[in-house]
Amino acid sequence: MTHVTKTMNSKLLKSLIHRSLSTTVPQIRIYEVGPRDGLQNESKFVPTEIKIELINKLAAAGIKDIESASFVSPKWVKQMSDGVDVMKNVPRVPGVNYPVLVPNLKGYETAKQCNVEEVAIFPAGSEGFSQKNLNCSVEEGLKRFKLVADQAVKDGLRVRGYVSCVVGCPYDGPIHPKTIAKITEQLFEMGCYEVSLGDTIGVGTAGSVRRLMREVLTVAKPEQLALHFHDTYGQALSNLLAGLEFDVKTVDSSISGLGGCPYARGASGNLATEDLVYFLYGLGLNTHIDLVKLIEAGRYISNYLGKPTESKVNRAIGDRLKNHNDIAKMASCDV
């Protein structure tokens, strides 16, 4: 790379970071799932203090919704078995929401003991995945989640719903959008304030996402929906653009592109939060996220896991920051 190109890239980067710090109106809400969806698939146990430090770094970067743990059966997902320690010890930053995933009333009771303000329930969009992930049919799963939602609403907690396998299932193949719309509607009837549409195995394309959105928007308003794309086939950003065309305002992502579900064969990581923030600034959509601190959080966890980041933005900017050798200086640079 020539000196001129290097300088231009560095100017571009500074202006991008400056914009990320200076604009004021949040237009897109980022719901970070790295500490939960991101780490649940890691085979080597990640110590509680590393999980807590990751959550702290995400909060310091300006993320306001951080799904921090799941209270599922430790026999099913051992990686999440320290959820209570995470939730009892993570310093709660005012204004930051620390939701947890719960599969049943048992998990809900644990969540309540940890003083969470929001729980997430997660029926599957397909029979095959429901059996593998929850050990029950879709209908039985919905019944269990209704018990959780009823109790949470009674206790004054917010309830978020996920529908997984919204486009395709690793066991049943393509899923009809009408099926997903029906489950989405049931989640709203249970009292969910928002439903996140999960392309669990990342098989969606802009075309299938558009078809899904048209159907789901017959039962929901765009501001009640979130988009949750895994990037298995490299389609997450184009799928997101297709979803944003329908005016959805909340996007799930995972720091460093970590993620996957142990019960969804072939599922890879989520859309990386660093890539999402870069992409949204490119569209002129403010997120209030400090990209430099976010990159630092991504490097922290990928260094710990001993693997390269899945975030292309982190990789691209990271190399240049090595040259500048001072992340903090870079973040405060003006143009």
Ligand SMILES: CC(C)(COP(=O)([O-])OP(=O)([O-])OC[C@H]1O[C@@H](n2cnc3c(N)ncnc32)[C@H](O)[C@@H]1OP(=O)([O-])[O-])[C@@H](O)C(=O)NCCC(=O)NCCSC(=O)C[C@@](C)(O)CC(=O)[O-]
């Ligand atoms: C639903 C169950 C529990 C059914 O599992 P089961 O084996 O049918 O349940 P069970 O009631 O027979 O319980 C088995 C054992 O687990 C215990 N147990 C039971 N529940 C709990 C709990 N809450 N907390 C702690 N322990 C629990 C229970 O006490 C018992 O212990 P034992 O008596 O044998 O010693 C199980 O299938 C499960 O935990 N599944 C969760 C799997 C999971 O976490 N998958 C990943 C998250 S989903 C996802 O990633 C997709 C999403 C949301 O991100 C969207 C997307 O990406 O698209």
